[in-house]
Amino acid sequence: MQPSTSPRPLLAALQDRTEPVTVWGAGFIGLSAACALAQAGFPCTVLDTDEHRVGEINAGVVPLPGFEDVIPLAAARSGGRLRAASPDDTAAVAARVHLVCVNTDRAGRPVTGPLTTVLTAVGRARAGGETLVALESTVSLRWLDDLVPAALGAAPATDASLHLVAAPRRDWMLSPDMNLRTLPRVVGTARPESLPLARELYGAISEVVHPAPDWRHAGLTKPVENLYRYLDLVLTNQLAEAYPGLDVPEVLRLAGTKWNVPTFHPSIGIGGYCIPLSPRFAVDGTGHPGEETPLPLVAAAMAWDGDHPARVAESILRITDGPIGILGLSYAPNARIVEGSPAARVTEHLLARGADVLLHDPYFTPEEITALTGARPLRWPDDLSGLGTLVAATPHDLYADLPARLSALQDPPALVDNLGGYGAALRGTAVPYAEWGTPAARPSAAPRP
Ligand SMILES: NC(=O)c1ccc[n+]([C@@H]2O[C@H](COP(=O)([O-])OP(=O)(O)OC[C@H]3O[C@@H](n4cnc5c(N)ncnc54)[C@H](O)[C@@H]3O)[C@@H](O)[C@H]2O)c1
Numbered sequence: 001m002q003p004s005t006s007p008r009p010l011l012a013a014l015q016d017r018t019e020p021v022t023v024w025g026a027g028f029i030g031l032s033a034a035c036a037l038a039q040a041g042f043p044c045t046v047l048d049t050d051e052h053r054v055g056e057i058n059a060g061v062v063p064l065p066g067f068e069d070v071i072p073l074a075a076a077r078s079g080g081r082l083r084a085a086s087p088d089d090t091a092a093v094a095a096r097v098h099l100v101c102v103n104t105d106r107a108g109r110p111v112t113g114p115l116t117t118v119l120t121a122v123g124r125a126r127a128g129g130e131t132l133v134a135l136e137s138t139v140s141l142r143w144l145d146d147l148v149p150a151a152l153g154a155a156p157a158t159d160a161s162l163h164l165v166a167a168p169r170r171d172w173m174l175s176p177d178m179n180l181r182t183l184p185r186v187v188g189t190a191r192p193e194s195l196p197l198a199r200e201l202y203g204a205i206s207e208v209v210h211p212a213p214d215w216r217h218a219g220l221t222k223p224v225e226n227l228y229r230y231l232d233l234v235l236t237n238q239l240a241e242a243y244p245g246l247d248v249p250e251v252l253r254l255a256g257t258k259w260n261v262p263t264f265h266p267s268i269g270i271g272g273y274c275i276p277l278s279p280r281f282a283v284d285g286t287g288h289p290g291e292e293t294p295l296p297l298v299a300a301a302m303a304w305d306g307d308h309p310a311r312v313a314e315s316i317l318r319i320t321d322g323p324i325g326i327l328g329l330s331y332a333p334n335a336r337i338v339e340g341s342p343a344a345r346v347t348e349h350l351l352a353r354g355a356d357v358l359l360h361d362p363y364f365t366p367e368e369i370t371a372l373t374g375a376r377p378l379r380w381p382d383d384l385s386g387l388g389t390l391v392a393a394t395p396h397d398l399y400a401d402l403p404a405r406l407s408a409l410q411d412p413p414a415l416v417d418n419l420g421g422y423g424a425a426l427r428g429t430a431v432p433y434a435e436w437g438t439p440a441a442r443p444s445a446a447p448r449p
Contacts, residue, residue: 010096010130010163014200017041021201022095024118026053026084028064028071029136029169030101035076036180036205037099044076045092046084057084066335066363070176087121094125097132097201099167104137105277108340110284112147115139119151126154132197134165138277139219141285144190156190156215163194166215167202168222174332184208188218220285226278227298232262233270234301237308240266240437248437249420266437268312268393268418269342270305271331276340309342313349318443319414319434322388324350325378327402329361329369333395336363338372343393347373358383362398381405387413395421406431416441 013019019042023034026048034046048054056063062073076082085092102114115137122133133152135144144166149156156164167187172178185206187198195211202209212218240248249265256263270276279298286294293299316324329344330337338344343359350357351374358378359369366377380398384390384405390413392402403425406412414432417423426433434440 007096007129010132011197011200014097014197014204017204018043019097020045020092020095021097021099022047022092023099023101024048024087025101025103025114025137026050026057026063027101027103028067028171028173030099031057031062031064031073032071032171032173032180033099033101033136033205034082035072038076038079038082039072040204041079041081042204043081044083045089045095046082047087047089047092048084049087051086054084054086057082066337067173070173070179087118090125093121094127096130097134098122099134099136101136104139105273105339108276110138110140110277110280112143115143116147116151119148120153123152123154126152128161130161130163132163132165132194132201134167134198134201135215135219136167136169138168138222138274138281139166140223140281141216141219142287144216144219160191160193162190163197164190164215165194165198165201166212166219167198168219170222170225174335180205181207184210186210186212186218186221188212188215190215220282222274223278223281223285226275227282230270230275230278231297231301232264233267233275234305236264236266237270238304240442241311244442245439247435247439249435250438252437265419267342268346268391268436269308269331271340271342272337273339276305309345310349312342312346313353313355315442316346316350316389316391316416317353317355319416319441320355320389322413323356323358323386325383325387325390325413326357326359326375327361327378327380327390327392327399328394328396329359329373330363330394330396334397338364343391344373346391346393347375351375358387361394362396384413385409385411389414389416391416391418392422393418395419403429403431 021037021042021044023030023046026046034044038044053063062068062071100118154162185202187202187209189195189198252264255261279302283289283293283295326343329341331341347357357375359375360378360380369377403422407429412431416434418436420435423435
Protein backbone atom coordinates (compact mmCIF):
# COMPACT_ATOMS: atom_id res chain seq x y z
CA MET A 1 0.00 0.00 0.00
CA GLN A 2 1.29 3.44 -0.94
CA PRO A 3 1.75 5.87 1.98
CA SER A 4 -0.74 8.73 1.92
CA THR A 5 0.66 11.96 0.46
CA SER A 6 -2.14 14.25 1.61
CA PRO A 7 -1.04 16.68 4.32
CA ARG A 8 -2.23 16.25 7.87
CA PRO A 9 -5.32 18.24 8.74
CA LEU A 10 -4.13 21.58 10.07
CA LEU A 11 -6.06 21.30 13.34
CA ALA A 12 -4.28 18.02 14.21
CA ALA A 13 -0.87 19.51 13.40
CA LEU A 14 -1.63 22.51 15.59
CA GLN A 15 -2.80 20.27 18.41
CA ASP A 16 0.49 18.35 18.54
CA ARG A 17 2.56 21.53 17.92
CA THR A 18 4.37 20.12 14.89
CA GLU A 19 3.04 22.67 12.38
CA PRO A 20 5.68 25.23 11.28
CA VAL A 21 4.59 28.83 11.81
CA THR A 22 5.78 31.87 9.86
CA VAL A 23 5.68 35.23 11.63
CA TRP A 24 5.87 38.33 9.43
CA GLY A 25 7.62 41.28 11.10
CA ALA A 26 10.27 41.14 13.82
CA GLY A 27 9.19 44.19 15.80
CA PHE A 28 8.01 43.90 19.38
CA ILE A 29 4.76 42.21 18.33
CA GLY A 30 6.20 39.70 15.85
CA LEU A 31 9.28 38.76 17.84
CA SER A 32 7.38 38.27 21.08
CA ALA A 33 4.81 36.12 19.25
CA ALA A 34 7.53 34.06 17.57
CA CYS A 35 9.30 33.49 20.89
CA ALA A 36 6.05 32.43 22.57
CA LEU A 37 5.19 30.02 19.76
CA ALA A 38 8.67 28.49 19.73
CA GLN A 39 8.53 28.05 23.50
CA ALA A 40 5.14 26.38 23.10
CA GLY A 41 6.79 23.86 20.73
CA PHE A 42 6.06 25.18 17.23
CA PRO A 43 8.95 25.39 14.72
CA CYS A 44 8.90 29.10 14.00
CA THR A 45 10.46 31.39 11.37
CA VAL A 46 10.23 35.13 11.78
CA LEU A 47 10.59 37.09 8.53
CA ASP A 48 11.64 40.71 8.27
CA THR A 49 12.78 43.04 5.50
CA ASP A 50 15.21 44.59 7.98
CA GLU A 51 18.40 42.53 7.53
CA HIS A 52 19.90 43.98 10.68
CA ARG A 53 17.01 42.68 12.79
CA VAL A 54 17.27 39.27 11.11
CA GLY A 55 21.02 39.06 11.78
CA GLU A 56 20.67 40.13 15.40
CA ILE A 57 17.94 37.59 16.14
CA ASN A 58 19.97 34.76 14.61
CA ALA A 59 22.92 35.91 16.74
CA GLY A 60 20.75 35.73 19.86
CA VAL A 61 20.45 39.50 20.29
CA VAL A 62 17.06 41.19 20.86
CA PRO A 63 17.16 43.92 18.18
CA LEU A 64 14.92 46.27 20.18
CA PRO A 65 16.84 48.37 22.71
CA GLY A 66 15.12 48.46 26.10
CA PHE A 67 13.17 45.24 25.55
CA GLU A 68 15.97 42.75 26.26
CA ASP A 69 14.32 41.68 29.51
CA VAL A 70 10.80 41.52 28.12
CA ILE A 71 11.34 39.35 25.02
CA PRO A 72 12.53 35.83 25.97
CA LEU A 73 14.73 35.35 22.89
CA ALA A 74 17.42 33.25 24.58
CA ALA A 75 14.88 30.86 26.08
CA ALA A 76 13.02 30.61 22.78
CA ARG A 77 16.19 29.90 20.79
CA SER A 78 17.46 27.34 23.26
CA GLY A 79 14.98 24.76 21.94
CA GLY A 80 16.29 25.23 18.39
CA ARG A 81 12.81 26.03 17.11
CA LEU A 82 13.25 29.73 16.29
CA ARG A 83 15.08 31.31 13.38
CA ALA A 84 14.86 34.60 11.49
CA ALA A 85 15.05 35.08 7.72
CA SER A 86 14.30 37.58 4.98
CA PRO A 87 10.92 37.50 3.20
CA ASP A 88 12.42 35.62 0.22
CA ASP A 89 12.72 32.45 2.31
CA THR A 90 10.53 30.29 0.08
CA ALA A 91 9.88 27.53 2.63
CA ALA A 92 8.65 30.03 5.23
CA VAL A 93 6.51 31.90 2.69
CA ALA A 94 4.88 28.60 1.65
CA ALA A 95 4.01 27.63 5.26
CA ARG A 96 0.41 26.81 6.14
CA VAL A 97 0.27 29.08 9.20
CA HIS A 98 1.11 32.80 9.08
CA LEU A 99 1.03 35.45 11.78
CA VAL A 100 1.06 38.94 10.30
CA CYS A 101 2.75 41.39 12.68
CA VAL A 102 4.05 44.09 10.33
CA ASN A 103 3.66 47.78 11.06
CA THR A 104 0.32 49.28 9.99
CA ASP A 105 1.19 52.86 10.81
CA ARG A 106 3.85 55.36 9.81
CA ALA A 107 4.37 58.89 11.10
CA GLY A 108 1.17 58.76 13.13
CA ARG A 109 -1.08 57.57 10.28
CA PRO A 110 -2.44 54.11 9.36
CA VAL A 111 -0.67 52.63 6.32
CA THR A 112 -1.52 49.55 4.27
CA GLY A 113 1.69 48.94 2.27
CA PRO A 114 3.44 46.32 4.47
CA LEU A 115 0.19 44.41 5.09
CA THR A 116 -0.63 44.33 1.36
CA THR A 117 2.89 43.13 0.48
CA VAL A 118 2.79 40.29 3.00
CA LEU A 119 -0.71 39.09 2.14
CA THR A 120 0.06 39.20 -1.58
CA ALA A 121 3.13 36.99 -0.99
CA VAL A 122 1.13 34.55 1.14
CA GLY A 123 -1.70 34.44 -1.41
CA ARG A 124 0.70 33.72 -4.28
CA ALA A 125 2.45 30.92 -2.36
CA ARG A 126 -0.76 29.09 -1.37
CA ALA A 127 -0.71 25.63 -2.87
CA GLY A 128 -4.43 25.01 -2.49
CA GLY A 129 -4.44 23.23 0.87
CA GLU A 130 -5.40 24.65 4.23
CA THR A 131 -3.88 28.03 5.13
CA LEU A 132 -4.30 29.99 8.35
CA VAL A 133 -3.52 33.71 8.32
CA ALA A 134 -3.78 35.52 11.65
CA LEU A 135 -3.65 39.32 11.70
CA GLU A 136 -1.98 40.54 14.88
CA SER A 137 -1.30 43.96 13.41
CA THR A 138 -3.83 46.66 14.22
CA VAL A 139 -6.28 46.93 11.32
CA SER A 140 -9.19 49.00 10.09
CA LEU A 141 -12.36 47.00 9.50
CA ARG A 142 -12.41 48.36 5.98
CA TRP A 143 -9.16 46.48 5.35
CA LEU A 144 -10.75 43.20 6.46
CA ASP A 145 -13.56 43.76 3.99
CA ASP A 146 -11.53 44.99 1.00
CA LEU A 147 -7.75 44.88 1.28
CA VAL A 148 -7.29 41.41 2.78
CA PRO A 149 -9.41 39.48 0.23
CA ALA A 150 -7.90 41.45 -2.66
CA ALA A 151 -4.30 40.93 -1.55
CA LEU A 152 -4.75 37.25 -0.78
CA GLY A 153 -6.75 36.70 -3.97
CA ALA A 154 -9.37 34.79 -2.00
CA ALA A 155 -12.94 35.04 -0.75
CA PRO A 156 -12.75 34.79 3.06
CA ALA A 157 -16.39 33.84 3.61
CA THR A 158 -16.52 30.99 1.10
CA ASP A 159 -12.99 29.61 0.70
CA ALA A 160 -13.21 26.53 2.92
CA SER A 161 -9.44 25.98 2.96
CA LEU A 162 -8.65 29.51 4.17
CA HIS A 163 -8.74 30.27 7.88
CA LEU A 164 -8.60 34.02 8.43
CA VAL A 165 -8.13 35.21 11.98
CA ALA A 166 -8.06 38.63 13.64
CA ALA A 167 -6.07 38.42 16.87
CA PRO A 168 -5.14 41.97 17.90
CA ARG A 169 -2.47 42.58 20.52
CA ARG A 170 -2.88 44.55 23.72
CA ASP A 171 0.45 44.03 25.54
CA TRP A 172 1.83 46.76 27.73
CA MET A 173 5.31 46.15 26.41
CA LEU A 174 7.13 47.85 29.27
CA SER A 175 5.77 45.44 31.85
CA PRO A 176 7.07 41.87 31.84
CA ASP A 177 3.90 40.81 33.71
CA MET A 178 1.48 42.09 31.07
CA ASN A 179 2.37 39.90 28.15
CA LEU A 180 1.09 37.44 25.61
CA ARG A 181 0.61 34.70 28.17
CA THR A 182 -1.10 36.71 30.90
CA LEU A 183 -3.28 39.15 28.97
CA PRO A 184 -6.65 37.79 27.80
CA ARG A 185 -6.61 37.33 24.03
CA VAL A 186 -9.52 38.28 21.77
CA VAL A 187 -9.67 36.10 18.67
CA GLY A 188 -12.22 36.01 15.82
CA THR A 189 -12.38 34.22 12.47
CA ALA A 190 -13.89 35.01 9.08
CA ARG A 191 -15.72 31.65 9.05
CA PRO A 192 -17.02 29.86 12.17
CA GLU A 193 -15.34 26.61 11.04
CA SER A 194 -11.92 28.24 11.54
CA LEU A 195 -12.47 29.10 15.19
CA PRO A 196 -11.25 25.74 16.62
CA LEU A 197 -7.92 26.23 14.81
CA ALA A 198 -7.54 29.79 16.08
CA ARG A 199 -8.37 28.67 19.62
CA GLU A 200 -5.80 25.86 19.38
CA LEU A 201 -3.06 28.19 18.14
CA TYR A 202 -3.73 31.00 20.60
CA GLY A 203 -4.57 28.68 23.48
CA ALA A 204 -0.98 27.42 23.18
CA ILE A 205 0.44 30.84 24.05
CA SER A 206 -2.27 32.70 26.00
CA GLU A 207 -3.88 31.62 29.27
CA VAL A 208 -7.27 33.11 28.39
CA VAL A 209 -8.73 33.27 24.87
CA HIS A 210 -11.99 35.18 24.31
CA PRO A 211 -13.64 34.06 21.06
CA ALA A 212 -15.35 36.90 19.19
CA PRO A 213 -18.46 36.32 17.03
CA ASP A 214 -16.26 36.80 13.96
CA TRP A 215 -13.04 38.49 12.85
CA ARG A 216 -14.68 41.91 12.33
CA HIS A 217 -15.77 42.00 15.97
CA ALA A 218 -12.29 40.92 17.07
CA GLY A 219 -10.57 43.43 14.79
CA LEU A 220 -12.63 46.35 16.09
CA THR A 221 -11.89 45.47 19.71
CA LYS A 222 -8.36 46.87 19.50
CA PRO A 223 -9.16 50.42 18.30
CA VAL A 224 -12.18 50.58 20.58
CA GLU A 225 -10.39 49.66 23.79
CA ASN A 226 -7.71 52.26 23.08
CA LEU A 227 -10.28 54.80 21.98
CA TYR A 228 -11.77 54.87 25.47
CA ARG A 229 -8.37 55.76 26.85
CA TYR A 230 -7.73 58.31 24.12
CA LEU A 231 -11.00 60.15 24.78
CA ASP A 232 -10.33 60.13 28.53
CA LEU A 233 -6.87 61.60 27.99
CA VAL A 234 -8.07 64.28 25.58
CA LEU A 235 -10.79 65.21 28.07
CA THR A 236 -8.16 65.38 30.82
CA ASN A 237 -6.08 67.81 28.78
CA GLN A 238 -9.17 69.83 27.87
CA LEU A 239 -10.08 70.19 31.55
CA ALA A 240 -6.65 71.64 32.26
CA GLU A 241 -7.14 74.18 29.47
CA ALA A 242 -10.70 74.97 30.51
CA TYR A 243 -9.86 75.68 34.16
CA PRO A 244 -6.48 77.47 34.06
CA GLY A 245 -7.03 78.94 37.54
CA LEU A 246 -7.49 75.57 39.23
CA ASP A 247 -5.16 72.78 40.27
CA VAL A 248 -6.72 70.33 37.82
CA PRO A 249 -4.48 67.36 38.79
CA GLU A 250 -5.80 67.77 42.33
CA VAL A 251 -9.41 67.81 41.07
CA LEU A 252 -8.66 64.64 39.11
CA ARG A 253 -7.08 62.99 42.14
CA LEU A 254 -10.21 63.78 44.12
CA ALA A 255 -12.51 62.62 41.30
CA GLY A 256 -10.46 59.41 41.17
CA THR A 257 -11.53 58.57 44.70
CA LYS A 258 -14.93 57.68 43.24
CA TRP A 259 -15.27 53.92 42.73
CA ASN A 260 -15.74 54.01 38.94
CA VAL A 261 -13.38 56.87 37.97
CA PRO A 262 -9.69 56.21 37.16
CA THR A 263 -7.20 58.91 38.15
CA PHE A 264 -5.80 60.78 35.16
CA HIS A 265 -3.13 63.48 34.93
CA PRO A 266 -2.99 66.25 32.31
CA SER A 267 0.04 66.03 30.05
CA ILE A 268 1.93 67.75 27.26
CA GLY A 269 0.57 65.12 24.84
CA ILE A 270 -0.65 61.59 24.18
CA GLY A 271 2.16 59.42 22.86
CA GLY A 272 3.02 55.97 21.62
CA TYR A 273 1.96 53.64 18.84
CA CYS A 274 -1.48 52.55 19.88
CA ILE A 275 -3.58 55.14 21.68
CA PRO A 276 -3.07 58.14 19.35
CA LEU A 277 -3.70 55.85 16.35
CA SER A 278 -6.89 54.32 17.73
CA PRO A 279 -9.28 57.13 16.66
CA ARG A 280 -7.92 56.96 13.12
CA PHE A 281 -8.51 53.21 12.86
CA ALA A 282 -11.94 53.53 14.49
CA VAL A 283 -13.10 56.35 12.20
CA ASP A 284 -11.66 54.70 9.08
CA GLY A 285 -13.35 51.41 9.96
CA THR A 286 -16.80 52.98 9.74
CA GLY A 287 -16.27 53.47 6.02
CA HIS A 288 -17.01 57.20 6.43
CA PRO A 289 -13.66 58.74 7.26
CA GLY A 290 -14.62 62.26 6.14
CA GLU A 291 -16.93 64.87 7.60
CA GLU A 292 -19.83 62.43 7.51
CA THR A 293 -18.25 60.28 10.19
CA PRO A 294 -20.75 58.60 12.51
CA LEU A 295 -18.19 59.16 15.30
CA PRO A 296 -18.33 62.99 15.62
CA LEU A 297 -17.14 62.87 19.24
CA VAL A 298 -13.97 61.11 18.11
CA ALA A 299 -13.45 63.49 15.19
CA ALA A 300 -13.77 66.50 17.51
CA ALA A 301 -11.31 64.99 19.99
CA MET A 302 -8.77 64.37 17.20
CA ALA A 303 -9.08 67.93 15.93
CA TRP A 304 -8.59 69.40 19.42
CA ASP A 305 -5.73 67.04 20.20
CA GLY A 306 -4.02 67.94 16.94
CA ASP A 307 -3.70 71.54 18.20
CA HIS A 308 -2.51 70.52 21.67
CA PRO A 309 1.27 70.70 20.99
CA ALA A 310 0.91 74.31 19.81
CA ARG A 311 -1.04 75.21 22.98
CA VAL A 312 1.57 73.51 25.15
CA ALA A 313 4.40 75.35 23.40
CA GLU A 314 2.59 78.63 23.94
CA SER A 315 2.21 77.96 27.68
CA ILE A 316 5.87 77.02 28.02
CA LEU A 317 6.91 80.18 26.20
CA ARG A 318 4.90 82.25 28.69
CA ILE A 319 6.86 80.77 31.58
CA THR A 320 10.24 80.73 30.02
CA ASP A 321 13.10 83.12 30.09
CA GLY A 322 16.21 81.77 28.42
CA PRO A 323 16.99 78.43 26.81
CA ILE A 324 14.40 75.66 27.21
CA GLY A 325 15.59 72.19 28.17
CA ILE A 326 13.48 69.09 27.63
CA LEU A 327 14.17 65.77 29.37
CA GLY A 328 12.83 62.74 27.50
CA LEU A 329 12.06 62.19 23.82
CA SER A 330 10.60 58.71 24.23
CA TYR A 331 6.98 58.97 25.37
CA ALA A 332 7.39 56.10 27.84
CA PRO A 333 9.96 55.88 30.62
CA ASN A 334 13.03 53.67 30.24
CA ALA A 335 12.40 52.81 26.60
CA ARG A 336 13.51 53.96 23.19
CA ILE A 337 10.29 54.86 21.40
CA VAL A 338 10.18 57.92 19.19
CA GLU A 339 6.79 57.18 17.63
CA GLY A 340 4.15 59.64 18.74
CA SER A 341 6.60 61.54 20.95
CA PRO A 342 4.79 64.52 22.56
CA ALA A 343 8.19 66.08 23.35
CA ALA A 344 9.08 66.03 19.65
CA ARG A 345 5.80 67.69 18.65
CA VAL A 346 6.11 70.40 21.30
CA THR A 347 9.77 70.97 20.31
CA GLU A 348 8.70 71.50 16.71
CA HIS A 349 6.35 74.31 17.79
CA LEU A 350 8.88 75.85 20.17
CA LEU A 351 11.52 75.94 17.44
CA ALA A 352 9.02 77.41 14.98
CA ARG A 353 8.45 80.22 17.50
CA GLY A 354 12.19 80.91 17.58
CA ALA A 355 12.95 79.33 20.97
CA ASP A 356 16.36 77.90 21.84
CA VAL A 357 15.58 74.26 22.70
CA LEU A 358 17.95 71.63 24.10
CA LEU A 359 16.78 68.04 24.45
CA HIS A 360 18.15 64.97 26.23
CA ASP A 361 17.13 61.34 26.26
CA PRO A 362 19.47 58.56 27.41
CA TYR A 363 18.05 56.23 24.75
CA PHE A 364 19.09 58.47 21.84
CA THR A 365 22.49 59.77 20.77
CA PRO A 366 23.03 63.53 20.53
CA GLU A 367 23.10 63.17 16.74
CA GLU A 368 19.76 61.34 16.77
CA ILE A 369 18.22 63.99 19.02
CA THR A 370 19.07 66.72 16.53
CA ALA A 371 18.10 64.67 13.48
CA LEU A 372 14.73 63.67 14.97
CA THR A 373 13.70 66.96 16.57
CA GLY A 374 15.89 69.80 15.32
CA ALA A 375 16.74 70.67 18.94
CA ARG A 376 20.29 71.00 20.24
CA PRO A 377 21.43 68.01 22.30
CA LEU A 378 21.33 68.74 26.03
CA ARG A 379 24.32 67.40 27.95
CA TRP A 380 22.99 65.69 31.06
CA PRO A 381 23.51 66.93 33.73
CA ASP A 382 26.04 69.65 32.83
CA ASP A 383 23.67 71.86 30.82
CA LEU A 384 20.98 72.07 33.53
CA SER A 385 22.58 75.15 35.02
CA GLY A 386 22.33 77.26 31.86
CA LEU A 387 18.60 76.79 31.26
CA GLY A 388 15.73 79.20 31.86
CA THR A 389 13.07 76.48 31.87
CA LEU A 390 13.29 72.71 32.08
CA VAL A 391 10.43 70.51 30.90
CA ALA A 392 10.51 67.07 32.54
CA ALA A 393 8.65 65.26 29.75
CA THR A 394 9.47 61.60 30.52
CA PRO A 395 10.52 60.31 33.95
CA HIS A 396 13.33 57.99 32.85
CA ASP A 397 15.06 56.36 35.86
CA LEU A 398 18.20 58.33 34.98
CA TYR A 399 16.41 61.49 36.08
CA ALA A 400 15.45 60.15 39.52
CA ASP A 401 17.85 62.57 41.23
CA LEU A 402 16.68 65.59 39.19
CA PRO A 403 15.22 67.38 42.27
CA ALA A 404 18.53 67.07 44.12
CA ARG A 405 20.51 68.26 41.10
CA LEU A 406 18.26 71.28 40.56
CA SER A 407 18.20 72.18 44.26
CA ALA A 408 21.99 72.24 44.28
CA LEU A 409 22.16 74.87 41.52
CA GLN A 410 22.80 78.55 42.30
CA ASP A 411 20.23 79.72 39.75
CA PRO A 412 18.03 76.72 38.90
CA PRO A 413 15.69 76.75 35.88
CA ALA A 414 11.93 76.69 36.41
CA LEU A 415 10.82 73.07 36.27
CA VAL A 416 7.69 72.23 34.26
CA ASP A 417 6.77 68.75 35.42
CA ASN A 418 4.68 66.88 32.84
CA LEU A 419 3.37 64.19 35.19
CA GLY A 420 3.91 65.81 38.57
CA GLY A 421 6.28 63.19 39.94
CA TYR A 422 9.03 65.56 41.12
CA GLY A 423 6.90 67.98 43.15
CA ALA A 424 7.13 66.32 46.55
CA ALA A 425 10.95 66.23 46.49
CA LEU A 426 11.14 69.91 45.51
CA ARG A 427 8.75 71.23 48.17
CA GLY A 428 10.46 73.90 50.26
CA THR A 429 13.37 74.33 47.82
CA ALA A 430 14.21 77.43 45.77
CA VAL A 431 13.47 75.65 42.49
CA PRO A 432 10.51 77.32 40.70
CA TYR A 433 8.08 74.45 40.12
CA ALA A 434 5.05 74.06 37.85
CA GLU A 435 3.16 70.80 37.70
CA TRP A 436 1.47 70.51 34.31
CA GLY A 437 -2.23 71.28 34.64
CA THR A 438 -1.84 73.63 37.61
CA PRO A 439 -2.03 77.45 37.49
CA ALA A 440 1.76 77.67 37.83
CA ALA A 441 2.11 75.96 34.44
CA ARG A 442 -0.59 78.18 32.90
CA PRO A 443 0.33 81.77 33.76
CA SER A 444 -2.25 84.21 32.50
CA ALA A 445 0.35 86.80 31.48
CA ALA A 446 -0.07 88.35 28.06
CA PRO A 447 1.30 86.11 25.32
CA ARG A 448 4.81 86.88 24.18
CA PRO A 449 5.03 88.99 21.05
N1 LIG B 1 4.25 47.69 19.87
C1 LIG B 1 3.12 47.53 20.55
O1 LIG B 1 3.08 47.66 21.77
C2 LIG B 1 1.85 47.14 19.86
C3 LIG B 1 0.74 46.79 20.64
C4 LIG B 1 -0.41 46.38 20.03
C5 LIG B 1 -0.48 46.34 18.64
N2 LIG B 1 0.59 46.71 17.89
C6 LIG B 1 0.46 46.62 16.43
O2 LIG B 1 1.23 45.52 15.96
C7 LIG B 1 1.81 45.82 14.70
C8 LIG B 1 3.32 45.70 14.78
O3 LIG B 1 3.81 46.54 15.80
P1 LIG B 1 5.35 46.60 16.16
O4 LIG B 1 5.47 47.55 17.29
O5 LIG B 1 5.92 45.23 16.31
O6 LIG B 1 5.91 47.28 14.82
P2 LIG B 1 7.43 47.53 14.33
O7 LIG B 1 7.34 48.64 13.35
O8 LIG B 1 8.36 47.62 15.47
O9 LIG B 1 7.80 46.18 13.58
C9 LIG B 1 7.24 45.84 12.34
C10 LIG B 1 8.28 45.05 11.57
O10 LIG B 1 7.70 44.62 10.35
C11 LIG B 1 8.73 44.65 9.38
N3 LIG B 1 8.17 44.62 8.03
C12 LIG B 1 7.59 45.63 7.33
N4 LIG B 1 7.23 45.19 6.12
C13 LIG B 1 7.55 43.88 6.04
C14 LIG B 1 7.43 42.88 5.05
N5 LIG B 1 6.87 43.14 3.87
N6 LIG B 1 7.91 41.65 5.31
C15 LIG B 1 8.48 41.37 6.51
N7 LIG B 1 8.64 42.27 7.48
C16 LIG B 1 8.17 43.52 7.25
C17 LIG B 1 9.50 45.91 9.69
O11 LIG B 1 10.80 45.88 9.12
C18 LIG B 1 9.52 45.87 11.22
O12 LIG B 1 10.69 45.23 11.70
C19 LIG B 1 1.30 47.21 14.33
O13 LIG B 1 0.10 47.07 13.60
C20 LIG B 1 0.98 47.82 15.68
O14 LIG B 1 0.01 48.83 15.59
C21 LIG B 1 1.75 47.09 18.47
